[in-house]
Amino acid sequence: MNIASVEDDPDQGRLIQNILANAGHDCSLFTTGNELLAVLPRGPAFDLLLIDWELPDISGLDIVHWVRSNLGQAMPVMLITNRTQEEELITGLRAGADDYMSKPIRSGELVARVEALLRRYNAVPQQQSPFQCGAYEIDPASEAILLGGRKMELAPKEFELALLLFRNPGRLFSRDVLSMAVWNREIPATSRTLDTHLSNLRRKLQLRPEHGVRLNSSYALGYRLELLNDNLGPETP
Numbered sequence: 001m002n003i004a005s006v007e008d009d010p011d012q013g014r015l016i017q018n019i020l021a022n023a024g025h026d027c028s029l030f031t032t033g034n035e036l037l038a039v040l041p042r043g044p045a046f047d048l049l050l051i052d053w054e055l056p057d058i059s060g061l062d063i064v065h066w067v068r069s070n071l072g073q074a075m076p077v078m079l080i081t082n083r084t085q086e087e088e089l090i091t092g093l094r095a096g097a098d099d100y101m102s103k104p105i106r107s108g109e110l111v112a113r114v115e116a117l118l119r120r121y122n123a124v125p126q127q128q129s130p131f132q133c134g135a136y137e138i139d140p141a142s143e144a145i146l147l148g149g150r151k152m153e154l155a156p157k158e159f160e161l162a163l164l165l166f167r168n169p170g171r172l173f174s175r176d177v178l179s180m181a182v183w184n185r186e187i188p189a190t191s192r193t194l195d196t197h198l199s200n201l202r203r204k205l206q207l208r209p210e211h212g213v214r215l216n217s218s219y220a221l222g223y224r225l226e227l228l229n230d231n232l233g234p235e236t237p
């Protein structure tokens with residue numbers, strides 16, 4: 001895939017480029033926002049944008065606004081930022097970013113989040129073959145999730161929700177995205193349906209660090225299944 005990275009720090013830019021190259025992606029580097037905006041309307045065609053929030057000429061948020069206003073929703077965008085305040089991150093997501101990653105850059109996390117976004121936007125057909133995620137074995141065809149060789153008992157919607165999370169480790173899901181993906185409708189913020197299902201997954205699947213995963217949640221930002229111990233993503237046995 002062809003990825004554009006806007007990063008004014010040359011060392012950080014080369015780091016991002018090398019990480020993505022090792023994962024099989026082409027990465028074009030830009031040191032200012034205006035350099036990127038100069039080529040976006042006429043090509044080359046990028047599959048994904050990585051945008052540093054703090055740039056010397058314009059804000060990364062301004063780039064996100066420009067992309068959404070001029071290119072629509074077809075271009076996946078991830079913000080790279082030193083910012084950690086929840087209010088600021090909410091601002092970035094509401095501006096149109098699909099995800100964010102906090103510095104310092106971690107190679108496994110960057111690749112996992114980039115490829116999750118690429119899968120989402122390119123609508124790659126989901127494989128039905130079994131795969132592993134942390135200590136879990138997932139078989140989509142038989143709707144089974146095993147931990148230590150034992151099948152975990154889940155309701156149908158719980159399995160759909162778990163499958164979505166296990167297939168996209170590291171990806172931040174908003175409440176609306178999860179609701180549409182699993183229930184095919186938006187679930188009102190006042191409803192406890194989604195929260196109850198996520199709570200059931202934590203309990204029934206024992207989503208704990210000793211099993212290589214952690215389910216992080218923020219009512220405002222969304223939900224993310226994180227892989228621990230350098231386990232980078234779903235692997236086919």
